[in-house]
Amino acid sequence: MSIEKFVTVQTTVVPLPIENVDTDQIIPARFLKATTKEGFGDNLFYDWRYEKSGEPKADFVLNNDKYSGSVLVAGKNFGSGSSREHAAWAIAGYGFKAVVSSFFADIFRGNALNNGVLPVIVSEAFLAGLFKSIDADPKAELKIDLQAQTITNVSTGEFESFEINSYKKDCLLNGLDDIDYLLSLKDEIAAYEKQAVKF
Amino acid sequence: MGKTLFDKIWDSHVVKSIDDGPNVLYIDRHFIHEVTSPQAFAGIKERGGKVARPDQVVATPDHNIPTIDQHLTIQDELSRLQVETLKKNCEENGITMYGLNHPYNGIVHVVGPELGITQPGMTMVCGDSHTSTHGAFGSIAFGIGTSEVEMALATQCIMQPKPKSMRINIEGELANGVTSKDIILYIIAQISTGGGTGYFVEFAGSAIRSLSMEARMTICNMSIEMGARGGMIAPDETTYEYIKGREFAPKAEKWDKAVAYWKSLCTDDDAVFDKELNYKASDIEPMITYGTNPGMGAKVNSNIPTLDSIEDSSKNTFQKSMDYMGFAAGDKLEGKAIDYVFVGSCTNGRIEDLRQFAAAVKGKKKADSVTAWIVPGSKQVEKQALAEGIKEELEAAGFELRQPGCSACLAMNDDKIPEGKYAVSTSNRNFEGRQGPGSRTLLASPLTAAAAAVTGTIADPRTIFNL
Ligand code: SF4
Numbered sequence: 177m178s179i180e181k182f183v184t185v186q187t188t189v190v191p192l193p194i195e196n197v198d199t200d201q202i203i204p205a206r207f208l209k210a211t212t213k214e215g216f217g218d219n220l221f222y223d224w225r226y227e228k229s230g231e232p233k234a235d236f237v238l239n240n241d242k243y244s245g246s247v248l249v250a251g252k253n254f255g256s257g258s259s260r261e262h263a264a265w266a267i268a269g270y271g272f273k274a275v276v277s278s279f280f281a282d283i284f285r286g287n288a289l290n291n292g293v294l295p296v297i298v299s300e301a302f303l304a305g306l307f308k309s310i311d312a313d314p315k316a317e318l319k320i321d322l323q324a325q326t327i328t329n330v331s332t333g334e335f336e337s338f339e340i341n342s343y344k345k346d347c348l349l350n351g352l353d354d355i356d357y358l359l360s361l362k363d364e365i366a367a368y369e370k371q372a373v374k375f
Numbered sequence: 376m377g378k379t380l381f382d383k384i385w386d387s388h389v390v391k392s393i394d395d396g397p398n399v400l401y402i403d404r405h406f407i408h409e410v411t412s413p414q415a416f417a418g419i420k421e422r423g424g425k426v427a428r429p430d431q432v433v434a435t436p437d438h439n440i441p442t443i444d445q446h447l448t449i450q451d452e453l454s455r456l457q458v459e460t461l462k463k464n465c466e467e468n469g470i471t472m473y474g475l476n477h478p479y480n481g482i483v484h485v486v487g488p489e490l491g492i493t494q495p496g497m498t499m500v501c502g503d504s505h506t507s508t509h510g511a512f513g514s515i516a517f518g519i520g521t522s523e524v525e526m527a528l529a530t531q532c533i534m535q536p537k538p539k540s541m542r543i544n545i546e547g548e549l550a551n552g553v554t555s556k557d558i559i560l561y562i563i564a565q566i567s568t569g570g571g572t573g574y575f576v577e578f579a580g581s582a583i584r585s586l587s588m589e590a591r592m593t594i595c596n597m598s599i600e601m602g603a604r605g606g607m608i609a610p611d612e613t614t615y616e617y618i619k620g621r622e623f624a625p626k627a628e629k630w631d632k633a634v635a636y637w638k639s640l641c642t643d644d645d646a647v648f649d650k651e652l653n654y655k656a657s658d659i660e661p662m663i664t665y666g667t668n669p670g671m672g673a674k675v676n677s678n679i680p681t682l683d684s685i686e687d688s689s690k691n692t693f694q695k696s697m698d699y700m701g702f703a704a705g706d707k708l709e710g711k712a713i714d715y716v717f718v719g720s721c722t723n724g725r726i727e728d729l730r731q732f733a734a735a736v737k738g739k740k741k742a743d744s745v746t747a748w749i750v751p752g753s754k755q756v757e758k759q760a761l762a763e764g765i766k767e768e769l770e771a772a773g774f775e776l777r778q779p780g781c782s783a784c785l786a787m788n789d790d791k792i793p794e795g796k797y798a799v800s801t802s803n804r805n806f807e808g809r810q811g812p813g814s815r816t817l818l819a820s821p822l823t824a825a826a827a828a829v830t831g832t833i834a835d836p837r838t839i840f841n842l
Contacts, residue, residue: 299377342395372387
């Protein structure tokens with residue numbers, strides 16, 4: 177099995193200028209009862225997105241036609257809370273290829289990477305500038321080049337480089353996942369076990 | 376330069392380190408439950424592989440199970456399917472499972488320690504963020520996503536970059552009525568829910584050393600709520616004493632060997648942390664949260680912060696949270712009416728928590744306006760509560776002891792707080808809708824929950840119980 181290769185994206189974006197968006201908002205617990213990875217995108221941000229009746233809430237960004245695109249731009253500390261990978265499945269399932277924020281919770285970040293979704297950490301200033309550009313023009317575009325590790329606010333030309341370790345970068349660019357790699361280490365793992373402390 | 380406790384355990388579990396990439400980390404114990412494992416088993420099957428070390432994996436269904444009538448089949452079809460899928464996967468792969476009604480069933484982070492599976496120096500993972508609980512024994516324990524559950528099942532390893540290190544020292548003596556839950560709520564309120572992100576935290580200092588294992592677990596449990604990868608406390612006599620004689624603890628000469636090794640598990644005097652924070656135990660008072668993340672906490676006898684004390688860039692988010700809670704900035708906390716009290720979860724569902732709650736409410740009555748759910752963290756906790764007469768004590772005060780499970784902590788079963796209702800909860804998360812759609816959660820210690828339960832309001836346990 178592998179993940180989808182990450183190619184350079186230039187896209188309009190979906191803004192969510194809220195801080196501390198937690199995984200219970202990304203995918204509420206009652207949707208975690210599935211035994212497959214499918215269908216989570218439909219329930220992404222469910223309680224913010226839908227009325228109790230199931231009607232879309234007009235004031236939520238995913239229900240606003242003005243905004244679209246394959247990148248979610250969110251306030252700082254995105255993805256805090258539970259380790260549920262269902263949050264990453266929901267984001268990927270909805271069609272997002274990347275999430276941009278000034279700060280991510282650790283587990284979410286790892287889960288996103290394991291599902292081919294790139295978390296891009298930008299400076300507070302860059303993030304504020306981005307929200308401003310989107311405010312001025314909902315069709316403002318963002319470009320993310322993973323190979324060069326740069327993110328560009330196309331409207332202003334402002335750009336930043338972002339960090340990602342070279343191992344993960346390579347995995348994303350080539351669509352490889354960790355499990356295949358670990359399986360290839362069988363002998364090294366067995367050798368480790370021989371010398372490990374045991375009682 | 377000396378090594379930290381964390382370094383010692385981590386470094387001895389690295390199978391391979393990848394340049395500018397993660398470490399391949401060997402996992403000693405892997406806990407699984409019904410919610411985050413089915414897709415991992417499916418992945419293994421798809422690849423044609425099998426579970427590498429079934430003896431090092433333990434399963435217990437907990438998130439979805441009902442807390443009444445556990446002898447009946449689970450009514451909710453999807454929940455039942457998840458629990459049955461776990462059973463099937465465990466049977467197919469030779470994994471021990473403590474299913475519903477098994478005497479060892481319970482919340483995974485309560486079960487591991489009480490069976491002596493959790494031991495110092497181990498690396499432990501589970502597809503659940505509160506795996507950090509086990510760090511109280513001086514182990515490296517942290518939550519993982521389902522892809523990593525699959526990795527750990529398939530290879531007994533996962534890939535992780537080594538986190539930075541932080542030490543939080545708390546010196547001095549805790550005042551009466553102040554519990555370990557207040558310590559951790561206080562720290563999170565100080566450093567916010569992102570303050571520990573990127574770090575693995577060692578809790579140290581005289582206040583920590585004086586705590587029981589149960590109380591230590593509460594602190595490590597909620598280290599994830601400050602964003603940390605996990606928390607840990609160096610093992611000492613209290614730790615050995617707790618483990619000794621438990622079902623899976625080392626026995627006879629193995630015990631001596633183990634203790635000798637565990638004694639080496641401490642941070643060297645000259646070790647340096649990436650970050651170090653110091654707090655005084657005497658500054659800590661009973662805490663409660665008023666907002667929609669665990670960092671929004673205050674002393675129970677104080678007020679919600681005023682809007683001008685909030686940074687400009689965060690004002691919108693703060694206001695959104697107040698609107699959700701139905702509170703106003705600057706409001707006094709004490710005296711606000713509450714509707715539900717939940718005592719339980721992997722944070723405060725252990726025997727000591729039930730004892731504390733029961734002792735506090737003894738001779739008093741539950742307020743009529745309050746619905747209370749007292750949920751033991753495991754079958755063993757339930758059994759002990761019965762043996763100690765805690766059930767009767769609770770009943771005399773108008774409370775009912777339910778059956779074990781995660782329950783209203785995340786409301787995947789029927790234990791949901793109704794929309795708009797306020798719940799003082801001993802669990803760990805107060806996110807919007809965490810305890811059911813529209814529910815409003817106030818996190819607090821079992822003692823503060825007891826004060827709320829008998830008054831029907833937010834109340835200071837020191838005043839209510841003359842502590
Ligand atoms: S009690 Fe709550 S936090 Fe703990 S494992 Fe269960 S759902 Fe997670």
